[in-house]
Amino acid sequence: MDRKIIPAVAMTSIWGFVGIVAPIFVQFCMRGSPNKGVVQVMLVLTAACCWLFWLCAWMFQLNPLIGPSLETNFIRYIQEEWK
Amino acid sequence: MGSVFRSAEMSLCQIFLQSEAAYTCVSELGELGLVQFKDLNPDVNAFQRKFVNEILRCDEMERKLRYIDKELKKDDMKIPDTGENPKAPAPKEMVDLEATFEKIESELREVNTNAEALRRNYLELSELKEVLKKTQNFFAEHGEGHHTIVDDAQNALVHDEMATTSATAVQLGFVAGVIPREKVPAFERLLWFACRGNVFLRIDEIAKPLEDPVTGDAIFKCVFIIFFQGEQLKLRVRKICEGFRATLYPCPESSQERSEMLNGVSTRLEDLNTVLHQTEDHRHRVLANCLKEIRNWIIKVKKIKAIYHTLNMCNFDVSHNSLIAECWTPVSALENVQQALSHGTELSGSTVPSILHRMHTKETPPTFFHTNKFTKVFQSIVHSYGIASYQEVNPALYTIITFPFLFAVMFGDLGHGFIMFLFGLWMVVMEKKLMSSKSDNEIWNMFFGGRYIIMLMGLFSVYTGFIYNDAFSKSLNMFGSSWHPNYSEPLLDSVETLVLDPEYEFDNVTGPYPFGLDPIWQASKNKITFTNSFKMKLSVILGIGQMLLGVMLSLVNHIYFRNPLNIFTEFIPEIVFLLCLFGYLVGLIFFKWATFTVHCSTCAPSLLIHFINMFLFSYTMPNDNFNYQCDHTNPKLTGCKATTVFYRYQNYAQIALVLGAVLCIPIMLCIKPFVLRARHNRKIRRADNLQAVSQSALIHHEEYPEEVKQILIF
Numbered sequence: 018m019d020r021k022i023i024p025a026v027a028m029t030s031i032w033g034f035v036g037i038v039a040p041i042f043v044q045f046c047m048r049g050s051p052n053k054g055v056v057q058v059m060l061v062l063t064a065a066c067c068w069l070f071w072l073c074a075w076m077f078q079l080n081p082l083i084g085p086s087l088e089t090n091f092i093r094y095i096q097e098e099w100k
Numbered sequence: 101m102g103s104v105f106r107s108a109e110m111s112l113c114q115i116f117l118q119s120e121a122a123y124t125c126v127s128e129l130g131e132l133g134l135v136q137f138k139d140l141n142p143d144v145n146a147f148q149r150k151f152v153n154e155i156l157r158c159d160e161m162e163r164k165l166r167y168i169d170k171e172l173k174k175d176d177m178k179i180p181d182t183g184e185n186p187k188a189p190a191p192k193e194m195v196d197l198e199a200t201f202e203k204i205e206s207e208l209r210e211v212n213t214n215a216e217a218l219r220r221n222y223l224e225l226s227e228l229k230e231v232l233k234k235t236q237n238f239f240a241e242h243g244e245g246h247h248t249i250v251d252d253a254q255n256a257l258v259h260d261e262m263a264t265t266s267a268t269a270v271q272l273g274f275v276a277g278v279i280p281r282e283k284v285p286a287f288e289r290l291l292w293f294a295c296r297g298n299v300f301l302r303i304d305e306i307a308k309p310l311e312d313p314v315t316g317d318a319i320f321k322c323v324f325i326i327f328f329q330g331e332q333l334k335l336r337v338r339k340i341c342e343g344f345r346a347t348l349y350p351c352p353e354s355s356q357e358r359s360e361m362l363n364g365v366s367t368r369l370e371d372l373n374t375v376l377h378q379t380e381d382h383r384h385r386v387l388a389n390c391l392k393e394i395r396n397w398i399i400k401v402k403k404i405k406a407i408y409h410t411l412n413m414c415n416f417d418v419s420h421n422s423l424i425a426e427c428w429t430p431v432s433a434l435e436n437v438q439q440a441l442s443h444g445t446e447l448s449g450s451t452v453p454s455i456l457h458r459m460h461t462k463e464t465p466p467t468f469f470h471t472n473k474f475t476k477v478f479q480s481i482v483h484s485y486g487i488a489s490y491q492e493v494n495p496a497l498y499t500i501i502t503f504p505f506l507f508a509v510m511f512g513d514l515g516h517g518f519i520m521f522l523f524g525l526w527m528v529v530m531e532k533k534l535m536s537s538k539s540d541n542e543i544w545n546m547f548f549g550g551r552y553i554i555m556l557m558g559l560f561s562v563y564t565g566f567i568y569n570d571a572f573s574k575s576l577n578m579f580g581s582s583w584h585p586n587y588s589e590p591l592l593d594s595v596e597t598l599v600l601d602p603e604y605e606f607d608n609v610t611g612p613y614p615f616g617l618d619p620i621w622q623a624s625k626n627k628i629t630f631t632n633s634f635k636m637k638l639s640v641i642l643g644i645g646q647m648l649l650g651v652m653l654s655l656v657n658h659i660y661f662r663n664p665l666n667i668f669t670e671f672i673p674e675i676v677f678l679l680c681l682f683g684y685l686v687g688l689i690f691f692k693w694a695t696f697t698v699h700c701s702t703c704a705p706s707l708l709i710h711f712i713n714m715f716l717f718s719y720t721m722p723n724d725n726f727n728y729q730c731d732h733t734n735p736k737l738t739g740c741k742a743t744t745v746f747y748r749y750q751n752y753a754q755i756a757l758v759l760g761a762v763l764c765i766p767i768m769l770c771i772k773p774f775v776l777r778a779r780h781n782r783k784i785r786r787a788d789n790l791q792a793v794s795q796s797a798l799i800h801h802e803e804y805p806e807e808v809k810q811i812l813i814f
Contacts, residue, residue: 021611028615055104055475055497062501067563070509071615073641074567076693077634078582078612082701084600085583085624089592092585095620099581 021079028071036064104475106491106660108430110465112138115441116455117414117423125444125454126407126425127188132440134433136466138426139413149412154191157198158405164201165398168390171208175387179395181538186396188403197397204390211383218379219313222372224347225365226310227278227321231349232362234304234323235276239355273334274327279346281305281320287344291326294336300327325351426459428466434458465490474552475500481553491660493653502646504553508560509642514571517561524555567616568631575622582607583620597625602698637689644682651675669772673764680761684754685711706742713743714758719751720744 040057047053087095117125129135141149172179189197279287284303291299302325309318324346326337341348352358414425429437434456441454467490471479475496481503482488482496511517527534528551539545547554569575585605587598600606612618617634621627651674658666688707696704713719722744745751 020609024611024614052472055500058497059501062498063505066501066505069641069645070564070567070638073638074616074634075612075614076690077637078618079693080695080697081602081606081612082696082698082704083626083630084602084605085620085630086597086599086626087585087620087624088597089587089595091623092587092598093592095585096587099584 024075025072028068028075032064032068032071036061036068104469104471104494104497106494107467107469107488108432109491110428110468111431111434112459112461112463112465113427113429113434113437114457114459115425115427116420116457117425118445118450118452118454119421119423121445121448121450121452121454122411122414122423123191123407124448125441126410127403128440128444128447129427129437130403130406130410131187132433132436134429135437136428137410137413138428140415140424140426141413150416151408151412154194154408155405155412157194158401158408161198161201161401162405164205165394165401167205168201168208168387168394169398171212172387172391172394175384177387177391179391181395183536183538184396186400188407189400194404197400201397204386207386208383211379211386215376215379215383216313218372218376219311222369222376223310223313225369225372227347228349229362229365229369230306230321231276231278231323231351232358232365234306235325235351236355236358236362237304238302238325272327272329274325274351275334275337275341275348276323276325276351277341277346277348278306278321278323279341279344281322283344283346284322284324287324287340287346290340290344291337294340295328295333298328298333299337301325430468430470432470467492469494469496477550477553478503493657493660495653498649498653500556502649504556504560506642506646507557508564509638511557511561512564512568512570513573514562514565514576516572517558517565519558521555521558521562524551524553524558527551528555569613569617569619569622575617575619577619579614581618581620582610582613583618599626602701606698640682641686641689644678644686647678647682651678665772665775669767669775673768677761677764677768680757680764684757700740702742703740703744703746704742705744705746709743710746714754717755717758719754721751 039060043053043056043060047056115125146152169179288301288303291301304323306321306323309320311317312319328334328337338348352361410425411423414423417424438456441456445452445454467487469479478499479494479496482494482499488494508517527548531551534548565571566576583600583605584607585598585600591598617631621630624630651671654674655667655671658664658671685707688710692705692707720741720743722740740746
């Protein structure tokens with residue numbers, strides 16, 4: 018159970034940094050600039066979209082209901098190489 | 101947040117301009133580019149406005165410039181683009197410009213007419229030369245010596261017709277001329293029919309095509325010579341030649357006269373050639389002189405015309421000898437406008453300053469967005485769908501990210517995305533150099549204008565390429581696949597393909613592939629089925645997410661414009677409808693992904709069928725001993741399928757959701773129009789009660805609210 022969550026925690030924290038911490042940082046860094054608002058919105062939206070996209074891909078494979086259909090030669094190869 | 105979040109606040113200003121200073125002030129305001137003038141004379145006909153003469157003069161100048169431009173293009177002379185932006189010249193200089201253009205135009209026209217006449221002459225002489233040469237050939241074939249052509253023709257005619265009357269000498273006449281090659285068959289046929297075969301026609305092609313003086317096309321022509329007997333045939337032949345627009349040339353009978361004429365024609369042709377070349381050179385020189393200046397002239401004339409159009413929109417106050425203009429300008433630019441006005445008054449040398457005066461009005465101001473080079477392209481994409489109303493939330497701000505992101509979701513290739521990113525990056529880094537080398541190529545300009553978008557699209561495509569695990573259609577294996585097949589040799593020998601069972605071959609301890617799709621699917625035969633299911637669900641989630649963002653932005657609008665009616669009759673039903681039906685679907689997707697494992701895969705609900713049944717109010721209940729937990733329960737005992745209810749009280753919850761959503765529809769459609777109508781009637785009743793003439797005038801000028809008009813039509 019523990020090892021499974023590591024990717025989730027890692028990705029959430031990365032995009033959380035980009036989407037929550039960075040805009041706050043920008044708020045103080047670019048105080049006078051007219052583009053401050055644009056940069057903040059861009060950071061938040063990027064983080065939200067990318068995190069959601071990753072989450073869908075990860076959750077989709079969390080509990081697979083079907084498996085891949087492979088040729089037996091390929092299975093032999095995998096069983097040798099990916100020991 | 102600045103004027104990218106909403107459109108800029110605008111104010112209506114009145115400007116009082118002195119007559120002398122008016123032209124320069126408007127020129128300065130035009131260079132500033134932050135002012136929109138209102139037309140104060142909308143009822144006045146275009147021909148009755150004050151500066152109509154100046155505009156006609158400008159039109160005339162533009163016509164001359166267009167003519168010169170056309171002549172330059174004919175000679176393939178490209179106008180150099182120096183990037184200069186000259187200001188509009190003072191009205192006095194306009195007279196000088198007009199004189200210059202007049203001179204150049206008349207010179208060009210003269211040169212062109214002369215050249216055309218010379219070329220026509222040249223054509224005639226060349227044709228005559230060909231005729232003489234070919235007729236020489238005709239008669240050389242039929243014997244030599246001092247036969248006159250009459251004898252030759254007589255021989256030829258007699259020989260062709262095999263006439264019995266060989267002794268009688270016949271008087272034969274002939275005509276020679278030139279006809280375009282395409283008309284030759286028809287010409288022959290008509291001659292044959294009309295003259296009943298009593299004429300003799302010889303045709304010979306001219307090898308080199310001759311240049312038509314008017315159009316400049318090269319036309320292939322043929323020399324012909326027709327022999328006939330008698331006056332009537334002569335007339336008929338001439339008429340036919342005229343009808344086919346064949347040019348006839350006088351050809352002398354004897355051979356010596358012909359050769360003398362040929363020499364004379366050759367000399368004349370050489371002289372003409374020299375004169376023609378000199379005319380062309382002169383024309384070229386005149387055009388080369390204009391080449392440097394013409395771009396500046398075109399810009400100057402355009403600016404003069406624009407200034408006079410603007411001045412036409414102002415009110416002319418006779419008593420104070422000043423012009424009154426009304427314009428919209430952003431509040432943040434008022435300083436700049438003041439500066440431009442004072443600069444303009446200075447330049448014109450007038451002592452009376454121009455006055456800028458802010459006005460308050462109930463009119464809706466125009467929408468204006470301050471954009472820099474980065475946001476400009478996104479703003480123009482949004483404008484192509486429609487321009488936002490005054491002070492509405494600007495969708496372009498969010499488009500900066502969502503547009504490239506959705507493109508990347510559709511594109512999703514790491515390698516190609518990286519190439520796209522590099523291309524965009526190159527264009528952005530070399531921006532200054534590429535902008536200065538102006539290009540006429542439309543496609544290149546389109547790409548260059550969208551360089552920021554291309555860069556962002558490439559960048560997001562790299563990310564989605566990682567998630568789809570697709571680099572030039574190959575997968576990367578960075579973290580190790582989570583599928584570990586463990587089959588024995590005999591089993592592998594017996595079959596061709598095997599479907600891995602998630603219960604035994606999937607690594608549940610380390611979990612799914614941490615970043616993106618597992619690379620094993622690249623080699624599998626059912627990859628498409630797998631990715632289809634993923635992409636369909638992803639599309640639903642992303643689409644509903646974006647719709648939710650849009651509805652939330654509309655809430656921001658309603659709050660800003662202090663419109664509680666809209667919040668209750670538009671926003672709340674919209675959000676309830678969206679969330680009850682499609683938000684519920686998204687929730688079901690995540691629920692199924694999180695809770696249904698392979699142990700109860702036969703129980704895994706088909707969301708599509710459940711969604712359809714939700715609307716049809718049809719529910720299949722499972723057996724009584726159905727355990728709603730998904731664990732090692734044997735599905736056969738509980739009798740669950742993809743279509744059976746999969747959580748307790750699902751049927752009641754879904755009925756409630758559908759009813760809630762359906763209830764929103766009449767709220768959205770019916771409440772707001774009646775409320776608006778009641779408000780309007782109340783206002784009218786109040787006006788009637790007061791019985792004041794000025795009040796009713798106010799009501800009549802106040803417009804019926806737009807929304808009521810639109811809603812009541814239904």
